[in-house]
Amino acid sequence: MLESTSWIEKNFSESPDAIFIFQNDALLISNQAAKTLLENYHFSLTYLCSLMQSVLAQQRNDTDDCFHCAIKEVMPNRAIPVTLKTADNQKLAYFLVVTPLDDAQHTYSLTLKSNAMLQRMDQVAQQRKLVQYVNRAHEEERKRLSQDLHDSIAQGVYSAIMGIRHLEPATAATDQAAFRSQAKLIENQLYETLSEVKGMALDIRPSVLDSFGLVPALKALAQRLEENTGITINVIARAETEHLSEDVQTVFYRIAQESMTNAIKHAKCAEINLILIQHPHLISLEIIDDGSGFDTQQMGSFNGHSLGLMNMNERVKALQGTFHIDSSVGNGTTVRAEFPVV
Structure with missing residues (x-):
């Protein structure tokens, strides 16, 4: 029991949050973080x-802001923002949390939580979530490439090998027509395999983007995409992109690739317009399709394919850009990304 009490005291004393315990209006005890705040602010x-x-008055008010608030009913404490000033007049944001400890003796705990620390913790959590998502996306992409290599490339090469085995010297001597026909089949098979390899290479990293x-x-x-699908795709480019970083150019390309692929696969569109425009201090890319569209509220979690809409959004924000999707059922979809430029 004494050891447990020591642990509790140590946790209270070394907590990064500033904790004050009051009885009525008198301070009973505070931890080290609270003492530091009193000294510096x-x-x-x-x-x-x-x-x-x-805060206590708000917590006791049954009609505070809402009469039947489900959130309020399950929240034992109320947090309010507090701004503190340092000796050099700098402002720091905190949240104040009041916790009743003993109503009969009017004893309460006040906790000041740093807003910057809470935001940082939230950012770390979001980053970890994004890393997990990206890792899953990479694994799905590797799985797709593995399946393509097995089902398409490997089968094509195997068919060519089987064809070569049928090219016996005796066949060439006795039946020139059959020999040439078999050789042509093998050649066509190898060209198809080569085309598929090039297509996969373009999906992974287009050389024209680098060159x-x-x-x-x-x-x-x-x-x-137009040649492969028959869908009309118009490209309007009114921008100088040489000054853009490699990362921004890559993200623009991937957004165009993902958006057009989604439109082709899922939207049943007849036309896609890709518009790259330079404005004062920013450059924007829009991909507009006339397809079936979707309910953006239902897609709030950004469940997409390949990079996915969520990953597009996060990759744009990571480069200080903005990302927006405008769509409704029956009215097509517009995907827009913008990046600031000097």
């Missing part, structure tokens, strides 16, 4: 007490 215990009484830049890469992508 310009606020009084009277100010804390007035905030405490305000010639974003606009030629987008036009080549649109032309390839």
Whole structure:
């Protein structure tokens, strides 16, 4: 029991949150973080007490803001924002949490939580979630490539090998027509396999993006998809992209690739317009299709394919850009990404 008490005292003393315990309006005890705040910031215990009484009054008010608030009913404490000033007049944001400890003796705990620390913890959690998502996306992409290699490339090579085995010297001497026909079949099979290998290479990393830049890469992508699907794809490019970083160009390309692929696979569209425009201080990419569209509220979790809509959104935000999807059932979809430029 004594050891447990020691652990509790140690946790209280070393907590990163500032904790004050009051009885009525008198301070009974505070931890080290709370003492540091009192030493460095310009606020009084009277100010804390007035905030405490305000929070307690709100907690006791049954008609505070809403009469039947489901969230309020399950929240034992109420947090309010507090701004503190340092000696050099800098402002730091905190949240104040009041916890009743003993109503009969009017004893309460006040906890000041750093807003910056909470935001940082939230950012770390979001980053971990994104890393997990990206890892899953990479594994799905590897799985797809593995299946393509097995089902398409390997089978094509195996068919060519079987064809070569039938090219016996005796056949060439006795039946030239059959020999040439078999050789032509093997040649066609190898050309088809080569075309599939090139297509996979383009999906993984288009060489034209590295060699010639974003606009030629987008036009080549649109032309390839148009030839493969018969869907009309118009590319309007009114932007200088040489000054864009490699990361921004890659993200623009992947957004165009993902958006057009989604439109082709799922939207039953007849036309896609890809518009890359440079504005004052920003450059924007829009992919507009006339397909079936979807309910963006139901797709709020951004469940997509390949990179997925969620991954597109996160990759754009990571480069200080903005990402937006405008769609409704029966009215097509517009995907828009913007990045600031100097």
